[in-house]
Amino acid sequence: MRLSRGGYLIREGFRSIGTHGFMSFASVTIIMACLIIMGSVSLLSVNIDRLIGDLEDQNEVVAFIDDKYADEEQARSFQSAIEAVPNVSSVQFVSRTEAFENFMENYTDWMREGLDETTLRHRYVIHLTDIALMAQTKEDLKAVEGVADVRVHLEYADACITIRNVVSAISLVLIVMLVFVSFFIMSNTIKLATFGRREEIAIMKMVGATNGFIRLPFVVEGLILGSMGGSLAFLAEWVFYEMVTGRLVGSIAGEFFTFVPFKEVAPVVFILYMGTGILVGAFGGVNAIRNYLKV
Amino acid sequence: MVRMNDVTMVYESSGTVALDGVDLTINEGEFVFLVGPSGSGKTTIMKLITGEVHATSGSIIVNDFDMVKIKRRKLPKVRRTLGVIFQDYRLIENMTVYDNVAFAMRVVGASSRDIGKRVRYVLELVGLEGREKRYPKELSGGEQQRVAIARALVNSPRMIVADEPTGNLDPVRSLELMLLFEKINQMGTTILVVTHEKELVNALSKRVVTIDSGRVADDQDGGLYFNYEVE
Ligand SMILES: Nc1ncnc2c1ncn2[C@@H]1O[C@H](COP(=O)(O)OP(=O)(O)O)[C@@H](O)[C@H]1O
Numbered sequence: 001m002r003l004s005r006g007g008y009l010i011r012e013g014f015r016s017i018g019t020h021g022f023m024s025f026a027s028v029t030i031i032m033a034c035l036i037i038m039g040s041v042s043l044l045s046v047n048i049d050r051l052i053g054d055l056e057d058q059n060e061v062v063a064f065i066d067d068k069y070a071d072e073e074q075a076r077s078f079q080s081a082i083e084a085v086p087n088v089s090s091v092q093f094v095s096r097t098e099a100f101e102n103f104m105e106n107y108t109d110w111m112r113e114g115l116d117e118t119t120l121r122h123r124y125v126i127h128l129t130d131i132a133l134m135a136q137t138k139e140d141l142k143a144v145e146g147v148a149d150v151r152v153h154l155e156y157a158d159a160c161i162t163i164r165n166v167v168s169a170i171s172l173v174l175i176v177m178l179v180f181v182s183f184f185i186m187s188n189t190i191k192l193a194t195f196g197r198r199e200e201i202a203i204m205k206m207v208g209a210t211n212g213f214i215r216l217p218f219v220v221e222g223l224i225l226g227s228m229g230g231s232l233a234f235l236a237e238w239v240f241y242e243m244v245t246g247r248l249v250g251s252i253a254g255e256f257f258t259f260v261p262f263k264e265v266a267p268v269v270f271i272l273y274m275g276t277g278i279l280v281g282a283f284g285g286v287n288a289i290r291n292y293l294k295v
Numbered sequence: 296m297v298r299m300n301d302v303t304m305v306y307e308s309s310g311t312v313a314l315d316g317v318d319l320t321i322n323e324g325e326f327v328f329l330v331g332p333s334g335s336g337k338t339t340i341m342k343l344i345t346g347e348v349h350a351t352s353g354s355i356i357v358n359d360f361d362m363v364k365i366k367r368r369k370l371p372k373v374r375r376t377l378g379v380i381f382q383d384y385r386l387i388e389n390m391t392v393y394d395n396v397a398f399a400m401r402v403v404g405a406s407s408r409d410i411g412k413r414v415r416y417v418l419e420l421v422g423l424e425g426r427e428k429r430y431p432k433e434l435s436g437g438e439q440q441r442v443a444i445a446r447a448l449v450n451s452p453r454m455i456v457a458d459e460p461t462g463n464l465d466p467v468r469s470l471e472l473m474l475l476f477e478k479i480n481q482m483g484t485t486i487l488v489v490t491h492e493k494e495l496v497n498a499l500s501k502r503v504v505t506i507d508s509g510r511v512a513d514d515q516d517g518g519l520y521f522n523y524e525v526e
C-alpha cells in the first residue's frame with residue numbers, strides 16, 4: 001500500500017491532467033512561454049553584463065608620476081605602494097620613453113612637432129576591481145607619494161554601471177510578473193480539477209481525511225504540469241538561443257561581441273526552469289484547493 | 296456521545312438565529328430521533344456535531360472532543376469517530392459500490408488487506424452482498440442509502456448521525472432502513488437520526504427530541520413524534 005501510493009498519486013495526476021486536456025495544455029504552454037521569456041531576458045542580461053565587463057576592462061586608470069622622479073628607477077619604486085591601494089586589480093609601469101613611442105605611432109606629424117620624450121611623464125596603467133568605486137580610488141591614488149595626477153573616465157564608468165542596473169531591474173520586474181502569471185494560470189487549471197472532484201473532496205472531509213491528504217493529488221498534478229513546462233521550456237530555450245546567437249555571430253554584431261555559449265549556462269538555466277516550474281506547480285496546487293479546505 | 300450546553304447559533308450571512316440556547320446530551324449507545332418542523336434547526340445541530348459550522352456561543356463536546364476550542368487540523372480526528380448520512384446519499388457516481396465504501400477507508404490511510412475484509416463485512420451487514428461491482432445508478436434508492444450506511448460504518452465510528460436518511464424512500468424501504476439503524480445500534484454504535492417519519496418514530500419507541508424555533512421543546516424516552524404541540 002505504502003509503495004503503491006506514490007504510483008497511485010502520479011497516475012491520478014496524469015488522469016486528471018488528461019481529463020482537463022485543453023487547460024492542462026494551455027497551462028504547460030503558458031508556463032513554457034513565461035519561462036522562455038524570463039530565460040531569454042536573463043540570458044540577454046548575462047550577455048550584456050559580460051559585454052560591459054569586457055568594456056570595463058578596457059577602461060584604464062592612468063597615474064602620472066611627478067617630474068621630480070625623472071629617473072626610471074625612482075619612478076618604478078612606487079609600484080608596490082600603488083598596488084596596495086584598495087580596489088586596484090592590476091598595475092603596469094609605462095616609462096616616459098615607451099609612452100612617447102606609443103604616442104608617436106598614434107598621432108600625425110604636425111602634432112608631433114617640437115615634442116621629445118621629456119614632454120611626457122612616467123606613468124602606471126591601472127585596472128580596477130570595481131569601477132563603481134572609481135572616484136574614490138582616484139583620490140586614494142592621488143594620495144600616494146610620487147603620484148602627481150590621475151586620469152580616469154568617470155562618465156564612461158557611470159554609463160556602464162547605469163546600463164547594468166537598468167538591465168537587471170528590467171529583467172527582475174519581468175521575471176516577477178511572469179512568475180505571477182504562471183502561478184495564476186496554473187492555479188486556475190488545477191481549480192478545474194478540484195471543481196470536477198468537489199464531491200469526492202466533500203466525502204473525504206466528511207470521513208476524516210486530513211487536509212494534507214486531500215491536497216496531495218492536486219499538488220502532484222501541479223508538480224507534473226510544472227516540471228513538464230520547465231523541461232520543455234529548457235529545450236526550447238536551447239534551440240532558440242543557439243539559433244539567435246548563431247545568426248548574430250555570422251552578422252556584423254559578431255565582430256564586436258562574443259556570446260556566452262549556451263553550454264556554459266545550461267545547468268543554471270535547467271535548474272532555474274525546473275525549480276520555477278515545480279514551485280509554481282506546487283503552490284498553484286495548494287492555492288487551487290485552499291477554498292475547499294476551510295471548513 | 297454529544298454534550299451541548301446553552302448552544303446558540305447565528306448564521307452571519309443572514310443574521311438568522313438558528314439555535315437559541317440548546318441543551319442536549321446524547322450518551323454512548325443511545326438511539327435518538329431528532330424531530331421538529333422545517334427550519335427549526337435540526338440540520339444545524341447535525342452540522343455543529345460534525346464541525347461543519349461553529350457555534351456562536353455555548354459549549355459542545357463530541358466523542359470527547361471540545362468542538363469550540365478544537366483546531367481546524369484536528370477536525371479529521373473527530374470526523375473519524377462519526378459516520379455521516381444524508382438524504383441524497385452522496386455516493387461517487389463513477390465508483391462501484393465496493394469502491395465507494397473502500398474509498399472512505401483508503402483516504403484515512405487503511406491498508407489494502409484491512410480494506411478488503413472490512414468492506415465485505417459491512418456490505419454484508421447492510422444486505423448488499425453480491426452488489427459490489429454495481430454502480431450507484433444501477434441501484435434503487437434504498438440500496439444506494441445502504442451503500443452510504445456501509446460507508447459511514449466502515450471506519451467503525453462511535454456514532455452515526457443521519458439527516459433525513461429516508462427522505463427520498465418509500466415507507467417500506469424507510470422501515471427497513473430504520474430497522475437497520477436499530478441493528479447497528481444494538482451492536483453498540485450511538486445513533487442520531489433526523490426524520491419526519493411520524494409512523495416510524497411512534498412505532499420504534501426510542502428517545503425523541505423535538506426542536507422548535509431553535510430550542511429543545513420536548514425530550515422523552517419512548518416518546519412520540521410531535522408529542523409536543525407545534526402551533
Ligand atoms: N448556511 C446558512 N446560512 C444562513 N441561514 C441558514 C443557513 N443554514 C440554515 N439557515 C437557517 O437556519 C435556520 C435553521 O435551519 P436548519 O438547521 O437547516 O433547519 P432544519 O434542518 O430543522 O430544517 C433556518 O431558518 C435556515 O433558514
Ligand SMILES: [Mg+2]
Pocket residue numbers: 337338339458
Ligand atoms: Mg434540515
